[in-house]
Amino acid sequence: MTARGPEPRLPRVVRPYVLTGGRTRPTGPTLALDTTIRTTVTDVTAPPRPDTPEAARIVELCHTPTSLAELAGRITIPVGVVRVLVGDLAANGTITVDPPTPPGVATDVALLEKLLDGIRAL
Amino acid sequence: MASALFEARARAQRAPVSMKIVVAGGFAVGKTTFVGSISEIEPLRTEAEMTVESLGLDHAGPLADAKRGTTVAMDFGRITIDPTMVLYLFGTPGQDRFWFLWDELVRGAVGAVVLVDTRRLDDCFPAVDYFEHLGVPFVVAVNLFDGVATHHPRNVREALSVPANVPVVLCDARRRSHVQETLVLLVEAALRRVNGAA
Numbered sequence: 001m002t003a004r005g006p007e008p009r010l011p012r013v014v015r016p017y018v019l020t021g022g023r024t025r026p027t028g029p030t031l032a033l034d035t036t037i038r039t040t041v042t043d044v045t046a047p048p049r050p051d052t053p054e055a056a057r058i059v060e061l062c063h064t065p066t067s068l069a070e071l072a073g074r075i076t077i078p079v080g081v082v083r084v085l086v087g088d089l090a091a092n093g094t095i096t097v098d099p100p101t102p103p104g105v106a107t108d109v110a111l112l113e114k115l116l117d118g119i120r121a122l
Numbered sequence: 123m124a125s126a127l128f129e130a131r132a133r134a135q136r137a138p139v140s141m142k143i144v145v146a147g148g149f150a151v152g153k154t155t156f157v158g159s160i161s162e163i164e165p166l167r168t169e170a171e172m173t174v175e176s177l178g179l180d181h182a183g184p185l186a187d188a189k190r191g192t193t194v195a196m197d198f199g200r201i202t203i204d205p206t207m208v209l210y211l212f213g214t215p216g217q218d219r220f221w222f223l224w225d226e227l228v229r230g231a232v233g234a235v236v237l238v239d240t241r242r243l244d245d246c247f248p249a250v251d252y253f254e255h256l257g258v259p260f261v262v263a264v265n266l267f268d269g270v271a272t273h274h275p276r277n278v279r280e281a282l283s284v285p286a287n288v289p290v291v292l293c294d295a296r297r298r299s300h301v302q303e304t305l306v307l308l309v310e311a312a313l314r315r316v317n318g319a320a
Binding site: 036065 | 137140141142166167196201203204212229230231233310316
């Protein structure tokens, strides 16, 4: 019997971008790590149905509004892949993407004071 | 007034304003522990991929597939301040060569916590340089690995030669109250910056 080389590593069942048909760029709105995504459809059996388990999981998780970074962490697929899947789901109206956080929040005195009070009260 | 606008918008959409704090430092300095001590969810490992875009190239050709395979992990935690505000904590990848991800994390952040292990002080130099260069408010938190202070903050401050407006504190990353106090100092420093006092 011929000696075989080392077994290939099998870290994932499929390569991440197989889930997106090889696309690496999302359609639609810009998605930052802290962008909130929320599911808009209430009847998950009604069309359009998510066509992969990962997309279905996004729809399920986002019944509670969830950030992009948290989605990627929970589904354990890279942020870039989640961006593409979220773009598709937003395009067919299954979910909505909140507007990006305005650039001024980190220097807004009232918001910083509120954050400070909130952390002190934890 | 800007804040009134943000709050009105948040109410209208029932969408909380998201604030962001970055936790940086060398490899295995306790960033995951720090995030986990105060996050309301178990800290998540979120993977980001080094993409062609990250490299600043439009077409990487045959390189694109190879680069696609490079993933880096960051820690993610969440604290709900109230129904209108949520704070996200992002632990940077330990390897400081992943600047592209740091740039995205730091954009719009309130500030950063630089965790320091005094046994490997030089591990934190890149993070200190990075936040100083960008003018991002930050605090230096000396992690007490064995719960015992082996270095006075003043000595760490001198060794790092950070300016007086940067707080240097001792912090046992396992203790929630220490992490909380460190975050308080950071937001206070950010407020002083905005108010022009520092």
